[in-house]
Amino acid sequence: MTWSEMQPLLSQGTIDTLYMVLWSALVTIGGGLPLGLLLVLTDQGGLLRNAPVNKVLGAIVNIGRSLPFMILLIALIPFTTLVVGTFIGPTAMIVPLSVGAIPFFARLVETAVREVDHGLVEAVQAMGGSIPTIIRKVLLPQALPSLVSAVTTTVIVLIGYSAMAGAVGGEGLGSKAVTYGFQRFENNFMIATVVILILIVTVIQLIGDGVVRLLARRGRAAS
């Protein structure tokens, strides 16, 4: 396979991968952030202490996290078809990718928010702050560096998942690597996709770390 043959496939694959990963990352944040917050708030000693809700949410998250992604991908086909109209192609893949990543991200959010000093929550309560105020002005801003790290990790996990999704009708670098690199024994093509994936992961990690460092610089000397 010559470079001119590989080039359009690779660029299309990269675009599809980034498309799937970015959208599913957005959906994951939208779903996982509230879920993670609820896990902390409803926990014992939390602001909205509610043992039944906490147990149910915890169970859902644990089930979501223990299912292998391949199984989830197939199991979700009816649901994906219902939501997107098809279960093939990059847009359809956003559904299983998000469903798979939300529980993972929710746990990371839970850990990040739990680390916020309870004294700060108390201080804002003493000022007359409501629970939405506490979430908006204390929990999220104070946990922001950890939350950004969590997003970085989640996006990278999504890249891994998206490669798998490629094997089951998704598009992207994963599917290209399987079709051309694996099934046609095009070693050069395989190497090229791997290099591109490494580059994407590295760049995302660098951006994430940079943002975290920027955010942490302010609070650094405090601890």
Added chain:
Amino acid sequence: MITTTGLTKVYRSARSRGRHVTALDGVDLHVREGEVFGVVGQSGAGKSSLIRCVNLLERPTSGTVTVDGQDLTALAGRGRRAGRELRKARSSIGMVFQHFNLLSSRTVKDNVELPLEILGVSGQARSRRALELLDLVGLADKAKAYPGQLSGGQKQRVGIARALAGDPKVLLSDEATSALDPETTRSILQLLRDLNQQLGLTVLLITHEMEVVKTICDSAALMSGGRITESGTVDGLLATPGSRLARELFPVGGAASGPGRTVVDITFHGETASRPVISELARTYNIDISILGAAMDTVAGRQIGRMRIELPGSYEDNVVPIGFLREQGLQAEIADGDGGDAKNHRTAGAAAAPEAAGTAEAARGAAPTVPAQQTAPAKETSK
């Protein structure tokens, strides 16, 4: 200004059923408007629970809390969430914390603006008010800094500025100086005192440091085992014979230099304390007086505190000089002279915590106490 009646807080353990800890056991507290009121006690005495019950950060198990005429316990509503009314009431009660509790993600100025944001004050007014407050606490130049760049004392000043943002009438201070070094502690206490006087702020503070009470408090209460065992104005406590708080505030030590001597603890308080009584005593009765120990302070031109002196001869020989001291309005108690009543009392306090100080003392049979107004020597109390 702050009144609690029959305040009880029982913590129930969620894990092991039936085990519970009584942190507050029927606390009646009365803080008058414009005074600095200190609650002292050892850790575990219930001080923290008490101050956190005042703005209902902890919900009392029973009893009522009234702040500025408003019954907060009635506002509380059900469940853990604070209703709108209670939140509104809280915003007019400032609170400062031992560990400052500043948001590290916000600048100093933004930290001070936070309570104003909650109150819904507009951007410009917020900014103006925050700068005013920072000026008041002497940190106008640090507005743009982050808490992480400040020293402990500066952080606490920000904490105080933040607590004042909602124009509170009451300031609660939860061990505000306990994480600070002695010099910084003094400057923070001075600031609190200034604010109390300039703004007419009522301050309720809890502390384990007697020094804090001595420095700024008008009134004080001693807590142990979830109860208030003594309470009153600092002057009044000093005038109370056998007050443990008075002894801990002004500890005196020193043993008799030999047999056949009388050791007397004199308490100076109120109006009486401005005259040179010791030299008058020496001149009038022509006796030699040794000062064994003293813990004195001059507050507003008056001396307050305690002094331990030694007179030659036995108690019988000194009935007249001691009577003279009492006629001057001083409180004179015969000490057992074994040196360091403060030390004795501290151990007594730990052992007999729930007892009132007076009974603890009587039980030990040490240092018989004669009320100041009883000028005639009372035979049964001697030796």
